[in-house]
Amino acid sequence: AVNGEFAGSTYTGANGYHYLALDPLDGPVLGWLNGTQHAGADIAERGNAVAMTADGHATSLDIDAGWLRINTDAPNLTNVHDGLLPAARGNLSNDKILYSYPEGE
Numbered sequence: 001a002v003n004g005e006f007a008g009s010t011y012t013g014a015n016g017y018h019y020l021a022l023d024p025l026d027g028p029v030l031g032w033l034n035g036t037q038h039a040g041a042d043i044a045e046r047g048n049a050v051a052m053t054a055d056g057h058a059t060s061l062d063i064d065a066g067w068l069r070i071n072t073d074a075p076n077l078t079n080v081h082d083g084l085l086p087a088a089r090g091n092l093s094n095d096k097i098l099y100s101y102p103e104g105e
Helices: 077-089
Strands: 029-032 036-038 041-043 048-052 068-072
16 A cells, blocks of 8 residues: 555565565555465465655565564654554555554544
């Protein structure tokens, strides 16, 4: 997702690598795992990566199950908490996104 809007999907091969080109100058980028298949069985994996840099180089969005990884040049945690994370999620409703912002917070 870019700036809280779904932007596309990609799949990994046997090596676990994924590739999807998005423009982080349009806003923060949020990636997540939708799940995985192993030996033909679905496994519910959840992991997120969020990125936003002033120069637009949001690379290496490593997504690990159970983790929220953040790649930013924000000067402090308040900027991440109050700006980056809510903007990246927007109004997306997806149980694979590991964080939320209830109204009023």
